[in-house]
Amino acid sequence: MATVSSELAAKVKRCEEFNAEACYHCGVCTAVCPLGYGIMPRKLFRQVMLGLKDKVEEQVPAIYSCLLCRMCESNCPAEVRISENVRALRTLVNNKEL
């Protein structure tokens, strides 16, 4: 069973730049991402927003695999700051706050 952490969702919301809540799940970002991982970036953000701590922890390599290339971002219809959101997650991992 997945562990839900309300703290995780609260922490990302405190990151000024994090705006994944604007996402409306069209999936364009995943389709254009050169990594070709199903999790990146839409599902990852969804897990974070839902506070699925264990699942997000499993995704640490994916979080650091992101090229910050903004291919997703420049095609996102909801203006989600995807690369900045990924960077915010890296900061949380680095500070052992995830």
Added chain:
Amino acid sequence: MALPIGPILGILGDNLKQRGSVLPLTRAAATRWSKGLDLPRGGETILYTGHMYQLIPAIDAMASQMALLENSRITKLLGMGRLVNKVINLSFFMSLMASKELKQRNDEALRNIVRLLQAAGVDFGYLYGDEMYSGALVYDEGMDDVFGAHARRVAARFKKHGVKKVITVDPHTTNMLREIYPKFVKDFDVEVQSYLEVVAENSPEVLQPQDQTVAFHDSCVYARYESILAPPRELLAKAGVSVAEPELSGTNTHCCGGPIEALFPSEAHRISKERVAQLEKAGKQIVTMCPICWVNLRKAATEGTTVQDISQLFSAAFVKSSQSCT
């Protein structure tokens, strides 16, 4: 087995804090390229290399070592490596393995940029040994505290030298100084322009038209962070070069894979191979504008394909042939 992220980032962050750069670069190695160019020291307008071209040979050597470790049990020793690196400069030994040929090529790219700016009639100085790395890599990895402290040191250096305008040579440094420093450094008001923008604005005379077609690779950062799309194309057209755009170009350019080389070498290589295949469909003479794209696409290129830095091409077109080095 993937490489351990924490210890590697720890080593890079410790290096920046203790040694002023993610990988140790001696003053001699950082400034060697400027020998004989007689650039004035300092000044209100400076050329700021941000050490990117100079660091690439060491980063490339490190990435090759990491690729060997990627599937090895030794990776677990990297945690210990971080402890040792604080006392003994471990990454310095890695940088000793950097390719001499790569160092020469990258130094030459910087010399070409200087000659190009001079041909365009631009006056500028250089900080020599006082120049520092921008901190781009630690920012990208989300190490904001380490980055912020470093950015403030770099900004203080600019202030000490009375720098008002900076001409950058690569997309990552351009973005750091233009967009990110103002968020981390109070009252950072240095004007920042890429040399491509500066040269395009000053429109030098074409001396040796280059009658060729190149497959053009836009850097993600120039294209999607900084919207620098027109200046290189205008200069290429002026130089007599036809541009063959790959399927993904301009704001839809495809990454070279380089940003994840240090942590995920095999993935980086897979992505650079994909990009090279797209570019090779457009042409076998590939042109790049970023030292990271340059080294990664060159490594992935198939036989018969050349990958050159745009400064090489511009130097051949706009600089008197007795001075230009290609």
